[in-house]
Amino acid sequence: MNFFLNQGMGHGNSGVEHAQFYRAQCFLDRQLPFKIIFTDLLQDLHVHMREWHLPENQVIGLYDFLLATNPFDYLDNGLPAEEVQKSHEKILIDQTDTQRIITTQSSGNYQIRRLRDKIFSTEKNIYIVDDAHVFLTKGDHQVEWSYRQGPGEKVMQDIHLTNFLGEDYYFFTFDELVTFFLNQLAAHFGQNTYFVDRGTFYDETLVRQKAAGSTQKIVGMVHANHKVSEENGRILFNNFYQYTLDHLDQYDAVVVATKAQKAALKADLQGHTAEKNLDKIYAIPVGGVTHLGQAKTRKNQKLNLVTASRLHEEKHIDQIIDAVQVLVERGQDVNLTIYGAGAEDQKLAQQIKDLGLTNRVVLAGLSQHMTKDLQRHDVFVSASYSEGFGLTYLEALGQGLPVASYANNFGAKELIHPGENGYLADFSTSDANRKSNVDQLADAILSCFQDYDRLSAGAIASCQPFLTENVADQWVKLEEELS
Template identity: 50%
Template sequence: MNFFMNKRIGHGNSGVEHAQFYRAQCFREKNMAFKLIYTDYLPQLHEHMKEWHLKENEVIGLYDYLLSDEPTDYLKNGLNDTNVYQQHVLVDFVDTQRLVNQQTTGHYQATILKNKRFDSKKNVYLVGDDRVILENGQHRVTWHYRYSESLGKIMTNIHVSQFRGRDYLFATFEELLVFFLLELQREFANNFYFVDRGTDNEEALITLKHRGYQLKIIDIVHAAHLVSYQNGRPLWNNYYQYMFDHLDDIDRVIVATTLQQKDMLSQLRDSGFPVDSHKIIAIPVGGVNQIAAPKKWAGNVAKFVTVSRLHPEKKIAHIIESIAQLNQDGFAATLSIYGTGNEEEKLKQLINDYHLNDKITLKGLSQSITRELLNYDAYVSASYSEGFGLTYMEALGAALPVASYANLYGAQLLIKDGKNGHLAEFDRHNKNEAANITHLSAAMRLIFTDYDALSEGAALTAENFQVKRIADQWARVVEVLS
């Protein structure tokens, strides 16, 4: 069985989750069985599965499994029926949450007891989860949380009652995870684990491998893997440090671009880490099913679009300021922003400050972004780093030229300056943000000096990233390792 290892899924997701959705599409294309694994407590899991068109027999939720009346049947088929999510909160006389009761979308209920503790550093009282009780009839999973200054809340003292007629105690979540993976090993054969998120998943799988269990580990790299060099040695991105420390135990490493593949191999060799070049493979994390016909610009207003989590690292404010610059210079341009995130209010205020409410619209989330893109003229991104940039690919498939900072690795692979869009130089230092924005604004305007040719170039680029071709690449990985 092919397992895609992750921690969570929600209403709004990152590129990691969307990469999994695209991979699932590729595996369906090749009739290759797969299961998406989610190990976080997700009370609305089945609601979000429907939202993202995942079938019940394509997903395994850790707590659905541990609390199932028929765990083996659940592993194979998922749930036959689901529930509507409900939540009731009990507050005390100062309006502090003390008790939360939830009916999850699965077959179990949750009781979450809160605690109130004083943070001497922040000089405030903090309310957090203390104990969690999950119940489905006689089946129970309970745990406490302890709080760490560096790691946040950590599960401890985990009791699993009446799972296959037995009771279990796990001191840590890592112990529970090893137990869960042993269950998967027992119920399925020829197992391939595609690890998209979670060092704990890597640790647990390598533990099993060292115990002699037959399994394959394929690590997926979704972002830039290198931070910098220190004393001549690479300082890896924290998310991938464990992978690099245990490359001998990893069967394959998948990156999204040939640029990143070459960089990773070169950096490992230069640092004295011998690595088989066949171990690191480049496979695009997403592709297109259909490619729109090239567009012709009407020559009136330039309609830009961007799709992103509204988080600081996406630099959406740079795009807003670029739109302001274009309009101030007499070039009529509008912007639609799709996505949600913790910067939404800040961005609304920035739009107000520039008096751009008639030109910039926050559209929220869309479940049909490929169709939405067809309504625009060009795509714009201000991210300083993209492992691949799924939305670049979706925009090119809609025949939209792209303006973007020349980031590693997505923009430099997908956007060819003057062919299917324009790249803007940038400097990561905050003191140079104004210059960066000026460069981005210029790239956005350049698109419309030769728009029709760039739109043709966008559609041509998308031809190389059709789902059928990418599905063949995934199938080869599994075939070679089998």
């Protein structure tokens, strides 16, 4: 079995989840078996699975498994349809109007009971209310644990698993529980390949087992820039990938999304790992297109722009809005539709209002039909400083939209060919150069409307290597080399 290891998913997802969904489609097309694994406590998991069209037999939730009457039937088939429901909760408050007990009936048909502590923080000078003890119950099956405050975050401890196949278990840490879980997967499915998409605890457990003689295959998935900085000749790797890159002897493969990142990673690893480990690095796109749209023609002088991403600070959507303002000041008739959700939603709404752009810029929320929605626009815009691949770039290009983007490493530079399917804007990560960044992004946007019809045709042509059938062949080749 092939396992895609992750922590959680929801109504809105990051590029990591979308990369998993796309890989799942490639595996389905080539009849390669797979399961997507989530280990977070997700009360709405099954609702969100339906929202993203993930069948029950493609997903394994850790707590669904631990609480199942027949855990191994659940591993094979998922949750029975009649057990899936919308979650609902009841909150008990104390005399100070503080939430003390939250009881939730999850979408997986088990009860979640959270007991909460109210503790005064001298550092923040406020009372903090947070979970102290959690009980999960389904019939006569139960999982419970408490929390202790670790460095920067709370940590699960004292985990009790009751009546798992008639036995009771105790785990001091979450890592011990994960080890138990992975052992159960190995016992049921036999020889497996684990694609570690998110969760360094997976890496540590699997590497420890591999060093002890396990024959299971481990594939490290690199979804972002692997390097943070370089100081005094020493490379500081991204914390998400540091453990992987330090233990490459125990990995069977590492997959990056672009050829450029493969070359950069191999160069950065020179002297950091054994030479033989450099041959374990593969470049396979984390996204692609199933069907290509039609090249577009420009019908009027309006600049009809679109962007789509999580509304988080690192995506710099605010700079795209500022670029719209620059274009308005230059006398352009421009509008922008922003698809996505996230923590920056209200901040961006206020920015749009303050700049007087409410009739030009729309926060359209999440799209479940991105391909169709993109077709209504002319140019896709991105202001991200870093993209491991850029799934939305590819979705836009596949529908004939030229792309204007900051010239970020790997994603933009791999997919956008200036003058052929879009334009790139130079940028600086320094806040002092923000205005210059925005001006150059505005220039790139305008360039996309010059000789627009040719750029749109170029966008379609540039997607040929990323057709799903071509990407699926690369996953098959990797599978063959790992077997």
